[in-house]
Amino acid sequence: MRFFALFLLLLFGEVNAQMNSGARFTGMANAGAALEDIYSLGNNQAGIASIKLPIVALTYEEHFYSLNSHSLAAMAVMPGRFGNVGLYGSKYSMDHSFNQLRGGITYARLVGTKLSTAITLNYHQLSIPEALVEKDLTFDLGFQYRLSDDWLLGIRFANLLDLITDKVASYQIPVKLRIGMSYAFSEQVLLAMESGFDQNKHRDFHLGIEYSILNWLNLRGGTSVNPFQRYAGAGIKTQRIRLELASSFHPQLGVSPQLSLSYAL
Amino acid sequence: MPFKFLVCILLFGAVQYSFAQTQDPEIIVEDLIEDIIEETDEELDFSEISERLNYYLKNPIDLNKAENQDLVELYFLSPFQIQELLTYRKESGRFISLYELQSITGFDEQSIQRLLPFITIREVGDKKPVIKDGEHDLMLRYGRILEKQKGYLVPEKTGQSHYMGTPDRLFVRYRYRLGNKLQVALNMKKDAGEEFFKGNQRNGFDFYSASVFIRNIGKVSNLVIGDYSLQLGQGLSLWNGLSFGKGSLVQNVARQGVGLRPYTSTNESQYLRGIASTISFGKLEILPFISYKQIDATLSSDSSFFSSIGSSGYHRTPSENKNRNSVSQLVYGLNLSYKSDKLKVGATAFQTSFDKPMIPNQQLYNKYSFQGDILTNSSIDYHYTYRNVYIFGEGAYSLRRGFGFVNGIIGSLSHQLSFVILHRQYQKEFFSFLNQGFAENSKAVNEKGLYTGLIWNPNRRIEWVAYADYFKFPWLRYRVDGPSQGYDVFSQFSYSPKRTLNFLLRYRYRNKQENATREEPVNKLENVVRHQARIEAKYKINETIQFRNRFEFVNYAKGINTSEKGYMLYHDLIVKPPGKAISGNMRLAAFKTDSYDSKIYAFENDVLYGYSFPPYYNTGFRLYSNVRYRIKRNIDFWVRYASFLYPTDGIGSGLDYIEGNMKSDIRLQVRFQF
Numbered sequence: 001m002r003f004f005a006l007f008l009l010l011l012f013g014e015v016n017a018q019m020n021s022g023a024r025f026t027g028m029a030n031a032g033a034a035l036e037d038i039y040s041l042g043n044n045q046a047g048i049a050s051i052k053l054p055i056v057a058l059t060y061e062e063h064f065y066s067l068n069s070h071s072l073a074a075m076a077v078m079p080g081r082f083g084n085v086g087l088y089g090s091k092y093s094m095d096h097s098f099n100q101l102r103g104g105i106t107y108a109r110l111v112g113t114k115l116s117t118a119i120t121l122n123y124h125q126l127s128i129p130e131a132l133v134e135k136d137l138t139f140d141l142g143f144q145y146r147l148s149d150d151w152l153l154g155i156r157f158a159n160l161l162d163l164i165t166d167k168v169a170s171y172q173i174p175v176k177l178r179i180g181m182s183y184a185f186s187e188q189v190l191l192a193m194e195s196g197f198d199q200n201k202h203r204d205f206h207l208g209i210e211y212s213i214l215n216w217l218n219l220r221g222g223t224s225v226n227p228f229q230r231y232a233g234a235g236i237k238t239q240r241i242r243l244e245l246a247s248s249f250h251p252q253l254g255v256s257p258q259l260s261l262s263y264a265l
Numbered sequence: 266m267p268f269k270f271l272v273c274i275l276l277f278g279a280v281q282y283s284f285a286q287t288q289d290p291e292i293i294v295e296d297l298i299e300d301i302i303e304e305t306d307e308e309l310d311f312s313e314i315s316e317r318l319n320y321y322l323k324n325p326i327d328l329n330k331a332e333n334q335d336l337v338e339l340y341f342l343s344p345f346q347i348q349e350l351l352t353y354r355k356e357s358g359r360f361i362s363l364y365e366l367q368s369i370t371g372f373d374e375q376s377i378q379r380l381l382p383f384i385t386i387r388e389v390g391d392k393k394p395v396i397k398d399g400e401h402d403l404m405l406r407y408g409r410i411l412e413k414q415k416g417y418l419v420p421e422k423t424g425q426s427h428y429m430g431t432p433d434r435l436f437v438r439y440r441y442r443l444g445n446k447l448q449v450a451l452n453m454k455k456d457a458g459e460e461f462f463k464g465n466q467r468n469g470f471d472f473y474s475a476s477v478f479i480r481n482i483g484k485v486s487n488l489v490i491g492d493y494s495l496q497l498g499q500g501l502s503l504w505n506g507l508s509f510g511k512g513s514l515v516q517n518v519a520r521q522g523v524g525l526r527p528y529t530s531t532n533e534s535q536y537l538r539g540i541a542s543t544i545s546f547g548k549l550e551i552l553p554f555i556s557y558k559q560i561d562a563t564l565s566s567d568s569s570f571f572s573s574i575g576s577s578g579y580h581r582t583p584s585e586n587k588n589r590n591s592v593s594q595l596v597y598g599l600n601l602s603y604k605s606d607k608l609k610v611g612a613t614a615f616q617t618s619f620d621k622p623m624i625p626n627q628q629l630y631n632k633y634s635f636q637g638d639i640l641t642n643s644s645i646d647y648h649y650t651y652r653n654v655y656i657f658g659e660g661a662y663s664l665r666r667g668f669g670f671v672n673g674i675i676g677s678l679s680h681q682l683s684f685v686i687l688h689r690q691y692q693k694e695f696f697s698f699l700n701q702g703f704a705e706n707s708k709a710v711n712e713k714g715l716y717t718g719l720i721w722n723p724n725r726r727i728e729w730v731a732y733a734d735y736f737k738f739p740w741l742r743y744r745v746d747g748p749s750q751g752y753d754v755f756s757q758f759s760y761s762p763k764r765t766l767n768f769l770l771r772y773r774y775r776n777k778q779e780n781a782t783r784e785e786p787v788n789k790l791e792n793v794v795r796h797q798a799r800i801e802a803k804y805k806i807n808e809t810i811q812f813r814n815r816f817e818f819v820n821y822a823k824g825i826n827t828s829e830k831g832y833m834l835y836h837d838l839i840v841k842p843p844g845k846a847i848s849g850n851m852r853l854a855a856f857k858t859d860s861y862d863s864k865i866y867a868f869e870n871d872v873l874y875g876y877s878f879p880p881y882y883n884t885g886f887r888l889y890s891n892v893r894y895r896i897k898r899n900i901d902f903w904v905r906y907a908s909f910l911y912p913t914d915g916i917g918s919g920l921d922y923i924e925g926n927m928k929s930d931i932r933l934q935v936r937f938q939f
Contacts, residue, residue: 185682188678189678189682207731209682209719221717223733225733228733228752230717251735251752
């Protein structure tokens with residue numbers, strides 16, 4: 001049953017179209033469109049525009065636990081005088097019989113003091129050994145607008161311009177529009193929401209909360225609808241290092257634990 | 266102390282505007298009821314809430330003396346708010362002014378407005394009541410549906426179902442109250458279609474309920490002789506009366522039982538009859554109880570066992586009368602509890618037995634249902650407050666059957682934001698006849714789930730609440746031939762730009778499984794998805810006139826083949842001239858739904874202590890009007906007329922069928938207070 005459900009998810013592109021955006025975002029139900037972090041490289045890339053220090057991150061996720069399906073992603077942000085550059089690379093594989101690679105290079109910069117923008121070139125590669133290999137290039141555009149000290153709006157157009165149309169199978173990288181907002185109640189509490197739809201008219205909604213219970217300890221939780229999933233996570237941080245743990249909880253497929261580590265140089 | 270005075274003066278300046286806008290108690294009751302019961306096909310009596318709130322309106326709670334239990338009785342305060350209020354009093358000393366409420370964590374504008382009519386600060390202590398202070402309250406109500414229903418037209422032939430009595434409804438309610446020491450309550454009721462002083466009801470009314478309630482005599486803090494209700498822990502084992510489920514009062518999923526109270530409602534089941542008492546030894550309380558009563562149950566053909574227990578309280582037809590009082594039920598047990606400022610722990614054990622065994626119908630979904638004539642239940646419940654966190658729960662065990670657990674946490678993350686998490690796990694074998702725990706189903710059995718909610722008050726004018734609940738039913742249920750699951754998502758945004766204006770937006774999404782419409786030897790499950798959206802505005806034109814508008818939309822889909830829509834729009838006019846003897850309200854509603862499945866429920870105003878919550882379905886109009894007239898200082902009179910009007914003939918089904926296109930109902934009520 002679990003294999004069948006997973007098969008259905010793959011068929012509808014729910015799992016493999018997701019980018020691995022780190023345990024902080026996962027803990028907050030992946031409602032990351034209006035969050036600012038290195039992990040924005042796995043969501044709305046405009047979130048890296050305000051980063052001031054070079055930073056690298058590594059994140060690993062076991063999808064639905066015992067199925068031998070996992071993903072690994074590495075990210076880096078290099079701040080520069082004329083904007084920030086981000087690099088993203090991830091590999092998602094299932095039992096060595098299904099592999100998906102994704103690489104991206106992002107250029108992000110602040111326009112004025114309130115607007116962050118980002119453009120990303122993505123490389124996608126899907127391979128099923130002895131069956132098919134597909135390669136694609138797409139673009140992402142991301143924007144974030146700071147309404148006030150507490151409010152941030154985010155919008156992202158993902159997988160635009162499918163540049164290689166020569167396809168073996170019907171596998172498709174859907175064009176998506178993602179909209180989100182975040183609100184900081186205080187220095188301790190951050191609420192984030194994200195919604196959107198793709199060209200297959202799939203709509204969803206995500207809501208997450210981050211609570212800094214102590215200076216060095218964050219607790220996170222969230223819920224998404226369509227598909228209905230719960231999320232929870234925690235993170236510890238020092239001045240340079242952040243270690244984060246999170247999981248999504250799918251009613252049928254179970255837990256997908258994730259571990260992320262970032263280091264500011 | 267001088268500092269407190271200063272705080273009060275400062276606060277007084279800041280909040281004078283907002284304190285002018287205390288809420289109308291009737292609206293509070295209405296909101297609460299809409300919150301407790303979103304949908305029900307049963308005609309329930311909610312007077313339990315309004316009676317209690319009306320009492321506190323006349324006899325406000327002294328904030329400097331209030332205990333947890335007194336504040337719980339107001340229903341609308343969350344456990345967290347109550348705890349914060351008591352902690353504030355303990356740490357800052359006696360309340361000097363009600364304006365101090367503004368400085369207590371968890372008290373937003375709306376909560377304060379709701380609370381103000383029911384509280385006070387007394388300079389002097391309560392005086393001891395004497396006999397001449399006793400208050401009598403006698404109320405008589407008459408009602409009937411004006412059109413002839415099929416049940417009254419069918420000739421009395423054997424084997425043909427019909428209503429044996431008249432369509433008149435009668436209700437008599439008497440209360441005597443002596444301060445907060447003694448209360449006597451008597452209810453007598455005849456439903457439409459029931460006989461009166463003849464046939465099966467030779468004693469007159471179909472339902473009699475009476476109780477004597479004595480408080481604070483030595484160590485006996487409560488004593489009830491007659492009909493009583495018990496609300497213990499989180500309701501997994503023992504809870505009578507109304508309880509909060511999923512609704513816009515998100516924090517109230519944490520149950521706050523009031524313990525022992527006299528039963529004063531007219532719902533004809535879910536109460537206990539006998540004697541019960543709370544005896545206090547400092548922080549320790551002992552509550553022994555015993556109850557013996559006749560209940561309605563569906564008897565087997567040879568009357569040697571029964572298959573189910575009836576709760577409607579209707580005894581109109583020969584078959585309903587056959588099951589009337591057909592089984593006797595004995596319940597006895599003991600509850601112990603320990604209370605300190607932050608912690609409460611309770612333990613309960615009781616036994617329910619019948620004079621005949623219960624053997625449910627031999628259906629697969631009943632495989633784990635209770636069978637037999639005796640059931641022993643036990644449970645342990647707790648709640649504890651630590652800083653900005655309130656944890657609560659109950660673990661219950663039905664002997665030789667199974668366990669049920671509910672545990673939750675309410676936390677306040679900042680002044681603006683609170684969250685709720687509630688986890689429940691009720692085994693399919695777990696059972697209690699008096700169970701009313703938090704659940705998607707009507708009873709907390711055969712269910713697992715996780716409920717999470719958020720409450721956000723960014724400022725005094727805006728409130729946003731949301732919850733998401735996921736649930737699983739490990740075993741089959743009625744009309745669900747397989748393990749099933751579903752989820753429920755809710756969001757409500759309310760905005761009051763000024764004190765005379767309030768907007769509300771609400772959305773609810775539910776997804777649940779049930780058998781496919783087409784019956785087959787092996788039924789497949791289909792998803793039943795219901796979207797519900799509501800827009801509402803309430804506005805006061807002047808001190809006398811208030812308008813209320815609501816638009817509601819429902820989309821109902823079952824599987825891939827059935828999709829339905831429903832709309833409803835109403836306009837309410839509420840007239841309350843200050844200082845005048847007459848007041849009233851009316852509604853005009855238009856509705857169009859594809860069928861009964863896409864029905865829309867709406868709370869309706871009624872005579873005092875009367876309730877209507879009818880579903881609006883098919884295409885038609887709804888009109889009602891209530892008028893209240895104060896004949897003398899102590900005599901009030903109410904009249905209500907309500908009707909449904911449809912474009913085509915034929916309303917309702919079965920014995921309630923009306924041939925015409927109109928169904929109208931009238932109620933008359935008079936109250937004497939002396």
